[in-house]
Amino acid sequence: MSRPPKYNAQELNDLIQDPNRELDDAARSVLTPEQLTEARRQRLLDANLKAAFIELHQKIDQTQPGDDFMLRMRNLIEAESHDRKSDNYSGTVRRRELLNFLKERFLYSESAAWRWAGAAAMVALLATPLVWQITQGPSGEVAVYDTRMDGFAGALEELGESERPRVASSTPEGARLSAPAPHSEQAASEMNDSMADESAPYEGEEIVDVAPGSPIAPAEEDMAADRELSRSRNVQSERSALNSTGEVYNEASLRQSVRSAGDTEEKLRALRLLEAYYLSRADVDQLERVRGKIKRLEKRN
Amino acid sequence: METDQKRATERALIERIKAGDGDAYMELVGEYRIRLYRKACSIINDAEDAEDVLQDALLTAYRALPRFRGESGIYTWLYRIVVNKCRDYLRSSRNTRQESMDPTQAVISDDRISVEKNLELSDDAGYLMTKINGLDDKYRQILVYRYYDELSYEEIAELIHVNIGTVKSRLFKARELLKRSILRNGRGEEYFTF
Numbered sequence: 352m353s354r355p356p357k358y359n360a361q362e363l364n365d366l367i368q369d370p371n372r373e374l375d376d377a378a379r380s381v382l383t384p385e386q387l388t389e390a391r392r393q394r395l396l397d398a399n400l401k402a403a404f405i406e407l408h409q410k411i412d413q414t415q416p417g418d419d420f421m422l423r424m425r426n427l428i429e430a431e432s433h434d435r436k437s438d439n440y441s442g443t444v445r446r447r448e449l450l451n452f453l454k455e456r457f458l459y460s461e462s463a464a465w466r467w468a469g470a471a472a473m474v475a476l477l478a479t480p481l482v483w484q485i486t487q488g489p490s491g492e493v494a495v496y497d498t499r500m501d502g503f504a505g506a507l508e509e510l511g512e513s514e515r516p517r518v519a520s521s522t523p524e525g526a527r528l529s530a531p532a533p534h535s536e537q538a539a540s541e542m543n544d545s546m547a548d549e550s551a552p553y554e555g556e557e558i559v560d561v562a563p564g565s566p567i568a569p570a571e572e573d574m575a576a577d578r579e580l581s582r583s584r585n586v587q588s589e590r591s592a593l594n595s596t597g598e599v600y601n602e603a604s605l606r607q608s609v610r611s612a613g614d615t616e617e618k619l620r621a622l623r624l625l626e627a628y629y630l631s632r633a634d635v636d637q638l639e640r641v642r643g644k645i646k647r648l649e650k651r652n
Numbered sequence: 653m654e655t656d657q658k659r660a661t662e663r664a665l666i667e668r669i670k671a672g673d674g675d676a677y678m679e680l681v682g683e684y685r686i687r688l689y690r691k692a693c694s695i696i697n698d699a700e701d702a703e704d705v706l707q708d709a710l711l712t713a714y715r716a717l718p719r720f721r722g723e724s725g726i727y728t729w730l731y732r733i734v735v736n737k738c739r740d741y742l743r744s745s746r747n748t749r750q751e752s753m754d755p756t757q758a759v760i761s762d763d764r765i766s767v768e769k770n771l772e773l774s775d776d777a778g779y780l781m782t783k784i785n786g787l788d789d790k791y792r793q794i795l796v797y798r799y800y801d802e803l804s805y806e807e808i809a810e811l812i813h814v815n816i817g818t819v820k821s822r823l824f825k826a827r828e829l830l831k832r833s834i835l836r837n838g839r840g841e842e843y844f845t846f
Binding site (some may be wrong): 397432 | 677678689703704706711714745764774780781795802821823833843
């Protein structure tokens with residue numbers, strides 16, 4: 352039997368090996384019975400494998416995230432697009448990616464030396480914008496960080512979160528709050544965000560220049576005004592502290608806490624913090640999702 | 653030809669994304685979301701965590717997209733990001749839990765399909781999964797790429813940096829090994845009857 356010219360040795364081999372290729376009459380005529388049997392067996396196994404994986408896909412697809420996932424993604428992308436308009440977006444993203452790289456590659460390393468080296472590199476990277484802020488004033492790239500956290504502490508309160516972060520009394524202006532016992536990665540992330548807002552002015556606070564050595568002879572109304580100002584500053588300081596809470600508890604670190612929680616109790620606590628975060632942002636989709644997780648965990652518990 | 657058209661459409665979408673069109677990104681990932689989720693699910697073996705990791709991965713991809721040079725297909729690029737994110741997730745959860753974990757229960761850090769254990773597959777499908785997972789990594793992985801991840805020959809070639817001919821012959825060898833494994837002890841002939 353003469354072999355049709357379209358099948359050379361390579362193509363014949365391809366006919367046997369590739370189940371996607373059709374075994375037409377021309378192909379059948381050039382294959383030996385053994386080759387034909389082999390080609391058929393390959394195609395049957397291919398079909399059986401596809402069927403097995405289709406079944407697996409169908410099972411997994413029952414857990415596929417629905418439209419709410421795409422909605423959340425869309426919101427995240429919109430927020431990101433908004434950030435992109437910032438002049439310093441590129442630098443911020445690069446720094447964030449470098450931080451993530453260091454975190455993922457070194458902080459999880461088996462070797463303590465690499466972990467320390469990674470931590471040192473991250474601290475150096477985090478310190479750069481702070482130094483920039485100190486030397487260049489408050490208009491640095493940190494402005495692109497999300498500061499929409501005004502309601503976070505209130506939300507915590509509303510949810511009855513007992514372990515409220517404490518106000519660090521030694522820093523009356525910043526009134527920065529301390530996060531509860533973070534592990535190294537979380538600490539790094541939190542450090543990043545807390546540094547990011549280091550120089551941001553507090554809402555409503557006025558900076559008054561007073562010449563050194565100026566005589567202070569307050570009149571009665573001035574003293575009353577001072578008391579009012581002082582009271583107002585205390586309120587402002589508390590508000591600032593609440594804002595700072597938000598900076599410490601950013602979304603990424605809260606989500607990381609949920610993931611790395613060692614037991615159910617810890618996971619529940621982390622989820623409640625995340626719930627407070629979304630409540631403060633009135634992010635209904637995420638809130639529903641987190642609440643669903645909490646319910647399931649509580650039921651399982 | 654179809655691939656060329658697809659690539660051209662993707663390139664146009666990518667240009668729109670680079671110009672700041674977030675909707676174009678949603679359009680781009682919308683097509684691949686289901687397959688990427690399956691992949692994340694197969695590695696992480698937990699639907700909710702897989703969803704979180706996928707969200708992180710897609711956000712990372714969006715941020716990195718301006719630096720995407722188009723040397724590979726967009727799907728294989730996204731696929732790599734998702735797999736890396738899943739591995740990072742497993743590594744971090746293993747590290748944070750290692751003290752309390754029984755070492756014999758260590759999380760599998762490769763992309764072996766482990767999810768089928770929780771899904772009560774039919775006997776046939778479960779049997780085939782077990783046989784595939786029993787193959788050497790090189791052959792198991794290429795079967796997973798082809799049948800679980802539904803990657804084309806071109807996409808597999810891009811991922812493992814070989815030519816398409818090598819992909820085909822390696823797949824052939826993998827199926828051959830699988831066939832032998834199934835037919836061992838004189839059983840499994842039903843998988844090959846006409």
